[in-house]
Amino acid sequence: MKIRILGAESLGVRGLACIVELRQRKIFIDPGIALGWSRYGFLPHPFQIAIGSEIKQQIVRELQMVDDVIISHFDGDHCPLLNANPYQLSLDVVKSSLKNCRILARGLERSSVVQQRRRNDIAEATGCEVINAEGREIEFGAFSFPVTHGPPDRADNFVMMSRISEAGETFVHASDIQLIDSGTIDKILSWKPDRVLVSGPPLYHYTQPSHLGLRQSALQNARRLADSVAELIIDHHLLRSEEGIRWLESLKKEFDNRILSAAEYMGREPIYLEAWRKELYRWLPVRAGEDDEFIEEKTDFCNYRLQGWNVLIERGKIKPCRWYYSCPIRRYTESGKLERYWIENYCLVGNKNCKRFQLEEKGEYHPDNMLPDGQIKGDL
Numbered sequence: 001m002k003i004r005i006l007g008a009e010s011l012g013v014r015g016l017a018c019i020v021e022l023r024q025r026k027i028f029i030d031p032g033i034a035l036g037w038s039r040y041g042f043l044p045h046p047f048q049i050a051i052g053s054e055i056k057q058q059i060v061r062e063l064q065m066v067d068d069v070i071i072s073h074f075d076g077d078h079c080p081l082l083n084a085n086p087y088q089l090s091l092d093v094v095k096s097s098l099k100n101c102r103i104l105a106r107g108l109e110r111s112s113v114v115q116q117r118r119r120n121d122i123a124e125a126t127g128c129e130v131i132n133a134e135g136r137e138i139e140f141g142a143f144s145f146p147v148t149h150g151p152p153d154r155a156d157n158f159v160m161m162s163r164i165s166e167a168g169e170t171f172v173h174a175s176d177i178q179l180i181d182s183g184t185i186d187k188i189l190s191w192k193p194d195r196v197l198v199s200g201p202p203l204y205h206y207t208q209p210s211h212l213g214l215r216q217s218a219l220q221n222a223r224r225l226a227d228s229v230a231e232l233i234i235d236h237h238l239l240r241s242e243e244g245i246r247w248l249e250s251l252k253k254e255f256d257n258r259i260l261s262a263a264e265y266m267g268r269e270p271i272y273l274e275a276w277r278k279e280l281y282r283w284l285p286v287r288a289g290e291d292d293e294f295i296e297e298k299t300d301f302c303n304y305r306l307q308g309w310n311v312l313i314e315r316g317k318i319k320p321c322r323w324y325y326s327c328p329i330r331r332y333t334e335s336g337k338l339e340r341y342w343i344e345n346y347c348l349v350g351n352k353n354c355k356r357f358q359l360e361e362k363g364e365y366h367p368d369n370m371l372p373d374g375q376i377k378g379d380l
């Protein structure tokens with residue numbers, strides 16, 4: 001089983017978009033993305049918009065080749081939308097891909113009116129049945145009955161968790177549970193997972209003394225999971241603030257087994273662009289008058305994209321691969337022969353999964369035209 005996380009806060013955007021590749025099937029869980037409309041009084045920075053746009057394109061490409069799409073719930077950062085804002089994934093763009101998939105999703109009951117409408121939008125746009133998967137077993141796993149989306153304070157705010165198993169290995173995807181409810185953690189543990197991807201608590205919302213209990217529950221539940229699961233990936237709500245980033249770092253120190261952010265699981269340096277939004281505006285100021293134009297996409301995103309990466313390096317927020325300055329992949333990119341995908345997903349974020357990096361470290365020969373994923377590109 002191969003798991004790839006495409007979108008999450010540690011990768012620069014909101015969501016928990018995740019691909020699971022089995023021997024015979026490819027599954028996409030939560031194909032959605034958002035940027036957080038306003039944080040600290042700021043709209044998304046153009047660098048974050050540029051990163052979000054790249055991840056959105058990756059989601060669109062991957063959706064063209066999947067067998068199953070699982071939707072844990074119908075919040076805008078977890079599914080395509082009919083009325084997507086410019087930072088989200090438009091249903092129009094992906095509806096033809098969705099027509100070729102089996103769509104397994106959270107049901108209508110105990111769902112808000114907005115979520116029900118979004119579910120119906122997908123069914124109508126694709127002409128396909130959106131199967132209510134709650135509580136069901138299927139050939140590669142099972143789905144939970146609805147569990148609470150964070151604190152149990154609303155009767156229409158629930159999510160569905162997925163268990164996927166193959167060859168004695170079990171993965172659980174648990175969007176937006178925020179580690180608050182102990183019964184939900186019992187359910188995850190009953191599935192005996194080897195690996196869990198879960199949303200951590202939104203500490204940036206828990207600022208009042210009355211939230212202390214929620215904070216304590218989240219920490220206790222995180223420890224319970226970490227005690228039993230070999231690989232625990234905590235991301236999403238937790239990593240929208242510096243405090244959340246510190247919370248995760250401190251939890252990691254308590255456990256010998258692996259606790260990771262999504263970016264770390266993917267072998268790369270995290271880029272917490274929402275948590276850093278205020279600083280981004282200071283480090284890379286936005287030109288006067290442009291802040292009204294983001295939504296219309298008139299801004300020079302290409303320029304902000306280039307400068308944004310430089311700023312993160314200068315500020316010590318990321319450390320590029322140690323071979324970056326001598327690597328032919330950098331030269332090819334700068335001369336326009338390669339798209340920036342490779343350096344932004346490997347070189348600039350020190351991605352240890354790079355095949356070139358691994359061979360370089362072992363001192364083994366590899367040709368200049370080998371890409372970071374090991375493909376040989378004949379026309380370089």
Ligand code: SF4
Pocket residue numbers: 321322323324325327328329343346347348350351354355356357358360371372
């Ligand atoms: S291609 Fe690989 S080895 Fe070269 S700089 Fe990028 S990550 Fe490092």
Ligand SMILES: [Zn+2]
Pocket residue numbers: 015075077078175176236
């Ligand atoms: Zn979410």
